Amino acid sequence: SKLQEIVSQFINKMNERPYSDIARPPEFPEVYLNRIKALAPPHMAASKEEMQKRIASSLGHYNAPAVIYIMIDKSFFYTSRGTNVWSLYDCGAVAQNIGLAAVNHGLGTVQQAQAVIFPDILRNVLGTPESKLFAIGIAIGYPDWDSPVMKGPRSTREPLEVNTRFVGF
16 A cells, blocks of 8 residues: 555655654753653654554554545745745644544544654655645544553643633633
8 A cells, every 4th residue: 555655765765864844843942851751652762663663553554454645835935025824824734623523533644743753755755845834744543542542641731721821700
């Protein structure tokens, strides 16, 4: 399948630096980096083979049978007056609505920036024109609640009151 071809080619590039169409953060502040590290499986650095399994699991989109790629037209993102970052808000809204609609049909989704880290592979395998930028990939399928991935660590969240201020309520 095309998805298997993408996963295979991504794994072949696992030692290369990612080069997404949309700039990724060059670094994460410590508080966020710690949350990312907390989600890593204990065997993450055990061996190259284990790393390949981890990457294959992630890039294989948790064994999802399909991936939805959200793209932006390059001319809309890079305008004559500068970069139109507002289009990323639209992509986020689309991704969230896909996730909510999926749940309504008994499906699960995983939104992944890692799914678009090698856009040249995606363009080649999917026949996507250079005029499109890959913003994010969304794995979609029926959740396997018995899968080790589903039983793995969960990300932590700050309490609502730490990040939210209600005014006038």
